[in-house]
Each structure stands twice: as C-alpha cells, then as structure tokens.
Amino acid sequence: MMSTPDPQADPTPVTDSTSWVVDDAGTFTELREPSSPNRLVIEPNQWHQLSRKYLTLQLLTHGALLVLIVVAGFVLTAVARAEWIWIPFGVVALLSLWGIAILPRQVRGYGYQLRQDDLVFRRGILWQRVVAVPYGRMQLIDITHGPLDRGFGIAQLKFVTAAATTGVTIPGLSQATAESLRDHLIAVAESRRTGL
Amino acid sequence: MSQPAAAGRSVLSDGEWHRLHPLTPLLRGGLVLVVVIGVIIANLRDRLVQIFLPMFVPQINPDEYAFEYEGDPIDWVVENNLVLLAGLALVVVLVLVVAGFYLSWRFHTFRITRDEVEVRSGILFRTHRRAKLDRVQGVNLTRPMIARLLGTAKLEVVGAGADGNVKLEYLSTVNAEQVRADILRLASGRQLDAQPAPGPAGAPGGALAGAAALSAAVSHGVTGLIVGEDVGEVEPESVVRIPVGRLLLSHLLSPITVLLVVAITAVIVGAALGTPWLLIGLLPVIIGFGAFWLSSVFKGLRYSIAPTRNGIRITYGLFTTITEIIPPGRIHAIEIRQSILWRPAGWWTIKINRITGKSVSEGTQDQFTTVLPVGTRADVERVMGLLVPEMAPEEWPALFEQGVLGPRDGDPFTNTPRRARIFTLLSWKRNGFALNQGALLLRRGVVWRTLSMFPFARMQSVALHQGPFDRMLRVADVQVHTVLGPISGRLSTVDRDAALELFAEVERRTAMASAADHSHRWAADVADAVAAPATVPPLTVAVQWEAGEGGQPQPQPQPQPRAIPDADAPGRTPEQSPNQP
Numbered sequence: 001m002m003s004t005p006d007p008q009a010d011p012t013p014v015t016d017s018t019s020w021v022v023d024d025a026g027t028f029t030e031l032r033e034p035s036s037p038n039r040l041v042i043e044p045n046q047w048h049q050l051s052r053k054y055l056t057l058q059l060l061t062h063g064a065l066l067v068l069i070v071v072a073g074f075v076l077t078a079v080a081r082a083e084w085i086w087i088p089f090g091v092v093a094l095l096s097l098w099g100i101a102i103l104p105r106q107v108r109g110y111g112y113q114l115r116q117d118d119l120v121f122r123r124g125i126l127w128q129r130v131v132a133v134p135y136g137r138m139q140l141i142d143i144t145h146g147p148l149d150r151g152f153g154i155a156q157l158k159f160v161t162a163a164a165t166t167g168v169t170i171p172g173l174s175q176a177t178a179e180s181l182r183d184h185l186i187a188v189a190e191s192r193r194t195g196l
Numbered sequence: 197m198s199q200p201a202a203a204g205r206s207v208l209s210d211g212e213w214h215r216l217h218p219l220t221p222l223l224r225g226g227l228v229l230v231v232v233i234g235v236i237i238a239n240l241r242d243r244l245v246q247i248f249l250p251m252f253v254p255q256i257n258p259d260e261y262a263f264e265y266e267g268d269p270i271d272w273v274v275e276n277n278l279v280l281l282a283g284l285a286l287v288v289v290l291v292l293v294v295a296g297f298y299l300s301w302r303f304h305t306f307r308i309t310r311d312e313v314e315v316r317s318g319i320l321f322r323t324h325r326r327a328k329l330d331r332v333q334g335v336n337l338t339r340p341m342i343a344r345l346l347g348t349a350k351l352e353v354v355g356a357g358a359d360g361n362v363k364l365e366y367l368s369t370v371n372a373e374q375v376r377a378d379i380l381r382l383a384s385g386r387q388l389d390a391q392p393a394p395g396p397a398g399a400p401g402g403a404l405a406g407a408a409a410l411s412a413a414v415s416h417g418v419t420g421l422i423v424g425e426d427v428g429e430v431e432p433e434s435v436v437r438i439p440v441g442r443l444l445l446s447h448l449l450s451p452i453t454v455l456l457v458v459a460i461t462a463v464i465v466g467a468a469l470g471t472p473w474l475l476i477g478l479l480p481v482i483i484g485f486g487a488f489w490l491s492s493v494f495k496g497l498r499y500s501i502a503p504t505r506n507g508i509r510i511t512y513g514l515f516t517t518i519t520e521i522i523p524p525g526r527i528h529a530i531e532i533r534q535s536i537l538w539r540p541a542g543w544w545t546i547k548i549n550r551i552t553g554k555s556v557s558e559g560t561q562d563q564f565t566t567v568l569p570v571g572t573r574a575d576v577e578r579v580m581g582l583l584v585p586e587m588a589p590e591e592w593p594a595l596f597e598q599g600v601l602g603p604r605d606g607d608p609f610t611n612t613p614r615r616a617r618i619f620t621l622l623s624w625k626r627n628g629f630a631l632n633q634g635a636l637l638l639r640r641g642v643v644w645r646t647l648s649m650f651p652f653a654r655m656q657s658v659a660l661h662q663g664p665f666d667r668m669l670r671v672a673d674v675q676v677h678t679v680l681g682p683i684s685g686r687l688s689t690v691d692r693d694a695a696l697e698l699f700a701e702v703e704r705r706t707a708m709a710s711a712a713d714h715s716h717r718w719a720a721d722v723a724d725a726v727a728a729p730a731t732v733p734p735l736t737v738a739v740q741w742e743a744g745e746g747g748q749p750q751p752q753p754q755p756q757p758r759a760i761p762d763a764d765a766p767g768r769t770p771e772q773s774p775n776q777p
Contacts, residue, residue: 034664034667036667036668038667038668038670038692039662039667040660040662040672040692040695040696041696042696042699043700117703117704117707118703118707126663126664127661127662127663127664128660128661128662128663128667129659129660129661130659130660130699131657131658131659132657132658132659132699132703133656133657134657134703134706134707134710136707136710136711137656137657137710161656161657161677162356162551162656162678162679163656163657163677163678163679163680164679164680165675165677165685166656166657166659166677168657192710192711
C-alpha cells in the first residue's frame with residue numbers, strides 16, 4: 001500500500017463557528033455545476049471540496065472492478081466457449097466504463113460550506129441536491145475509513161440528526177480535515193444544543 | 197377516594213429504588229403459564245377424565261388397546277413405583293418456577309430521580325436502562341383487559357431514540373397515574389413537593405398480595421371497567437366527541453374497503469363466468485379484513501383528547517385503553533388530511549410526526565401518531581388549537597379556508613408555477629407553501645387533500661432537489677426533514693427562485709427558533725405556583741448556587757455554563773439549559 005503521511009495536518013485550535021480554518025491543500029478547487037442559469041445557487045457560492053486522492057482511489061477501485069469483469073468474461077469464453085456470456089458482461093462493463101468516465105465530474109460536484117448557523121452540503125450535477133443542517137441539530141458525527149481509505153489517508157464523514165432523511169455524508173475528506181472538522185462541529189453543536 | 201396526583205409527590209418518585217406491583221409476574225408470565233397448563237391438560241385429557249369422571253369412560257378391553265398406552269409416561273411411572281419421585285420432581289419444578297418469578301420480581305426495580313427514570317431487571321443477566329427526563333417524548337399508560345381487571349396498568353416512558361423506551365409494567369393504576377404525573381412534572385423542570393404525600397396505595401412492595409387484595413383489586417377493576425373511568429386524576433374534559441356511527445362509517449369509507457369491494461366484484465364476476473372455486477379463496481380475505489376493520493374500530497372507540505398542564509392527553513381503546521400524554525414541543529409535524537371518500541361527509545383526520553420510541557417494524561406507529569381519527573371541521577379547529585397553542589384561535593378559520601379547502605381569493609400560498617403544471621397535473625393549483633410565524637405550511641394534493649405544518653423549532657434540516665427536467669422548467673423540489681413518521685416533508689415543483697428563498701428563510705428561522713426553544717424543560721421558566729406554592733422561586737436558588745460556588749454575592753441571572761458543576765446538581769433552574777452560545 002502506498003501510504004502517504006499527510007504533512008498538512010491542521011493544527012488550528014477550534015473555538016467557535018467562524019474560526020475553523022479549513023486546509024484546502026490537496027482538494028479540488030473548481031466546483032462542477034450544471035451550466036443552466038436555472039441551477040440552484042447557494043450564497044455564498046464558495047465551497048470546500050473533496051480530496052484529489054479520493055478521485056484516484058475511486059478510479060482505482062472502479063478500474064479494478066472493470067478489469068475483473070473483462071478478465072472473467074475472457075476466462076469464461078475460453079473455458080466454456082460461452083460467447084453469449086458477453087451480453088450481460090458487456091452491459092455491465094459498459095455501465096462501469098460510463099461510471100468511470102463521469103467519475104471526475106461527479107467527484108467535483110461534491111461540496112460543503114460552513115456558514116454562520118448551519119452546514120450546507122451539495123452533491124450531484126445532473127440531479128442536484130443541497131442540504132442545510134443547523135449546527136445544533138447534529139446528534140452525532142461518524143467518521144469511517146476502510147483499509148483502502150486508510151492507505152490513501154482519506155475518510156468519510158457522516159452527520160446524523162434526529163431525522164433519518166437528512167442524509168449528509170461527505171466522502172473523500174483527508175483524514176486530518178475530517179478529524180478537525182468533526183471536533184469543530186461537535187464543539188459548535190454543543191454550544192447550540194437544544195431539544196430534539 | 198384517591199388523592200389527586202397533582203397534590204403531591206408520590207411515594208414512588210422519591211429517588212429511591214422501588215419494586216413493581218406484586219401481580220406483575222402473573223400478568224407478564226401469566227400467558228405462558230396458561231399455555232403450558234393448557235398443553236398439559238390437553239395431553240392428559242383422557243387420564244383426567246378417567247380419574248375424576250370414571251363413569252364416562254367407556255369400558256375398553258385393555259388388551260385390545262394396550263398399544264395406545266404404551267408410551268404413556270404416567271403408566272410408566274406407576275408401573276415402576278416412582279410416584280414419590282415424580283411427585284417430588286413436580287414439586288421442585290413448581291418451586292423453581294415460583295422462585296424464578298419471585299426473584300425476577302424482586303430484582304426488577306425502578307427509580308425516579310430528578311433527571312432520570314431508571315429500571316433495573318434480570319436475575320443473572322442484569323440490564324439497566326435510563327431515560328433522561330429532559331428528553332422524554334411522551335408518557336403512555338396502557339391498560340390491557342386483564343391488567344385492568346386487576347387494577348393495574350403499564351407505564352411507558354417514551355425516550356428519544358429507536359427502542360429507547362423505559363417500561364414500568366405493571367403498577368397499580370393509582371400509582372401509575374401518580375408516577376406519570378410526577379415524571380411529567382419533573383421533566384417539565386418544575387420541582388416536586390418536598391414531603392411525599394401519603395399515597396392511597398402505599399408502597400407496592402408491601403403486603404398487597406394475597407387473596408383478599410386480589411379479589412378487592414378485581415372487584416374494583418370491574419367497577420372501573422363498567423364505569424369506564426380513569427382512576428386518580430381529575431379527568432379533563434375532552435374537546436372532541438366522535439359518535440360511534442361516524443367512526444364506523446369513516447372506516448367503511450376507506451380506500452381499503454373500496455379495494456375489497458372491487459376485489460369481491462371481480463371474484464363474483466369470475467365465479468359467474470365459470471370458475472366458482474374462486475369464491476373459496478375470497479373467504480380468508482373477508483375474514484382478515486373483518487378482523488382488521490373491527491380492531492381498528494375498537495381502537496377508535498372511547499376516544500378523547502384534552503389539554504392538561506403537562507401536555508395533550510389522548511385516550512382511546514375499548515378493551516385495551518391507552519392514555520398518552522404528549523408534552524409541549526414534542527410534535528415535529530402535523531397534517532390535516534382528507535381522502536376523496538370523506539369529502540361529501542366533510543371529515544378530516546389529523547396525524548403527527550413524533551418520536552414514539554417504537555421501531556417501524558413493530559407496526560404500532562399508527563396508534564401513536566393519529567391524533568384525531570375522524571372529525572368535522574369544528575373538531576379539527578379545536579384539536580389544532582391544542583396542538584398549536586401559540587396560534588390565535590381566530591386565525592384558524594382563514595387558514596382552514598385557504599390551506600385545507602383552498603385556494604381561495606387572496607391566496608397566501610406560493611404555488612407551482614403554471615409553466616410546470618405538467619409535473620403536478622391535478623394539484624398544481626393547490627401545491628404550494630406558506631410561512632407563518634412559527635411553522636412552514638405545505639398544501640398538497642387534490643384527491644387526498646392535505647395541509648402539513650412543520651414547526652421551525654423542531655425541523656432537523658432542509659434540502660433542495662433539482663433534476664434536469666426541473667431545471668428546464670426552472671423549478672425545484674423542497675424537502676424538510678423531521679423525525680420519522682407518517683408525514684413527508686417533500687413539496688415538489690416549486691419555482692426555483694422561490695425555493696432558494698424558502699431554503700434560506702427556513703434555515704434562518706430554524707436557527708432562530710431552536711435557539712429560543714426551551715420546550716425540553718417546558719415549564720422551567722414558569723414558577724410552579726399552582727402545585728408548590730412553598731417552593732423557593734428558581735431565581736433565588738440560582739443566586740444561592742452562584743454564591744456557594746464562585747463566592748460571588750451579587751445576583752447573576754445568566755451564569756456561564758462552566759459555573760455549574762454538573763447536571764446532577766440540585767436546584768435545576770432555567771439558567772442551566774445550555775442555550776447560550
């Protein structure tokens with residue numbers, strides 16, 4: 001595994017909602033949005049984005065899957081002489097290829113902002129989704145990272161509110177960012193905690 | 197006979213550990229015992245008949261039927277002279293069972309402190325459950341038929357979380373009522389009286405058991421059942437009465453009935469056309485539907501809804517009576533709804549989203565989320581007055597006209613733009629939103645007309661969705677997120693600019709409302725003058741605290757959260773709610 005120790009760990013101490021200094025080094029800088037003027041624009045339109053390493057990791061895993069499908073197809077045709085196997089396998093391979101093709105765009109479509117009272121999260125280009133969660137509503141924050149994620153030094157952050165439908169999950173943050181963001185959000189949520 | 201619960205603190209909520217009602221093992225394990233005994237009796241039926249009613253046993257030739265008794269354990273025991281041993285084993289088993297029940301009752305204790313309700317149970321595997329009182333979402337008192345005959349009730353404290361309920365089953369009805377009142381009063385942030393009032397039931401662990409007490413309980417329970425009254429608390433007057441006829445008819449006029457009628461017609465037509473065996477398949481469907489129909493009618497009988505000092509009190513059920521108290525600020529969404537079948541009759545139903553502590557799979561969600569099963573417009577306005585007390589009563593008629601029946605002239609709702617009516621073909625004129633001072637209002641549907649209210653103080657988050665077709669028509673979907681329940685917060689096809697404006701406005705108001713919200717201790721800022729006139733006013737307590745801790749003599753009404761050592765400190769005051777940034 002190519003383990004990349006992140007030298008840009010964020011040491012900034014966290015005190016209140018405005019003082020979190022996000023370390024945007026190594027993240028994307030340009031948000032992909034629909035081109036139509038009818039798209040949803042949330043002010044201020046400045047977003048923190050995902051880590052570039054997340055795209056690399058996603059491309060690798062999707063690529064590996066594609067290779068696996070193609071290899072399996074060849075093996076099956078060679079061994080069992082079942083050429084028809086390429087019909088389902090070809091469909092799956094094409095879909096997977098399409099997925100890989102739009103992946104760079106898709107990953108650049110994620111973004112989050114920390115505003116005065118809430119966290120805003122956006123996702124999707126064709127199907128846009130924007131969610132705003134007031135800090136005081138956060139019940140807990142989950143950080144998950146699998147073995148591959150750890151190798152790349154990235155993590156996924158999930159915000160849990162009392163509503164199951166909130167669904168704010170930021171994939172592909174650098175581990176240091178994820179942890180400092182979590183600590184910051186917990187501190188802010190604690191200072192604004194109310195009833196459910 | 198019974199002391200009103202409001203008069204004082206019950207013996208059970210003094211912060212010490214207490215046991216449940218002595219009949220609890222019978223009520224909880226009773227069913228299992230009955231089944232076991234039933235199985236045994238069924239198996240030994242011939243034997244018992246032979247022993248007690250020998251004249252009915254046909255004289256049979258033992259040689260002829262010997263094989264039938266070959267495997268009978270009783271014959272085997274008698275033949276091998278093991279009667280004494282078998283009897284001993286039976287006695288041991290019985291003693292063990294009784295001891296087990298007794299021990300499980302001994303070890304099942306509960307405690308009500310200033311901040312928590314706790315239950316400990318289990319003999320070998322101990323479990324310990326706590327519910328924070330400031331997170332209590334409701335308290336319900338369930339009285340199943342048999343428990344009611346014995347004068348007992350189940351108390352369930354609804355906590356904030358899936359499967360987070362704390363159950364006290366069973367307590368005597370009087371105690372249950374008192375404990376409920378105490379829990380609600382503690383949860384509200386008021387103080388209980390210092391000295392416990394002499395409760396009429398005494399300690400539950402006392403010598404209440406015994407045949408005399410049992411028979412007294414039964415006779416009292418029967419009286420209560422016939423009279424149909426709740427013991428212990430001053431019964432508040434219900435604001436709505438549902439005539440039985442309306443209840444029956446409202447269930448008949450449901451989509452399920454229509455479905456059934458269609459199915460029956462189809463089957464009959466099919467049968468007439470030459471496949472008569474289809475009729476047989478119909479029978480279980482009709483039986484199943486009938487059972488469902490009856491049970492839902494029974495649940496709706498004896499419905500009442502009334503305001504109490506600690507929230508709204510809803511009672512229903514014919515055989516199993518459930519009384520639920522929902523404290524203020526526990527309602528996350530409200531919806532007035534009418535299916536097209538009810539339109540000629542002018543009936544409505546009201547549902548709410550709240551935390552019931554039940555998982556969705558338990559299927560009883562519906563019971564605890566329906567606030568008004570069926571009611572007229574006047575009923576709806578009265579119930580809404582209870583649910584949203586901060587809204588002035590004279591505002592309701594206008595809101596009802598516009599929001600529920602509308603749109604009318606001067607429509608305050610922002611509706612689906614005409615250009616996007618293709619997405620909401622039928623309802624585009626109704627489909628819209630409005631904001632009032634405390635809540636977001638969504639008006640939706642034509643066939644099922646609904647008006648939903650989402651209080652800002654309870655809203656969890658808000659989202660916008662926009663797909664490519666929405667973008668072409670310059671619209672977007674708005675969705676507000678609340679706790680799980682029957683009401684969805686999604687409003688489709690709103691003008692894009694209006695949606696963005698709404699998004700910002702809802703977010704702003706949610707932040708404001710939740711900062712100003714104190715309903716987790718809903719009465720903490722109100723001096724409890726009615727119940728405890730002798731209590732020291734909260735502010736004074738706070739001042740004393742400050743002086744004791746920091747040595748500062750001057751009154752400081754808004755101490756910093758750090759100045760308070762921990763949540764267990766006595767003298768809970770409004771200042772302790774951590775709402776200051």
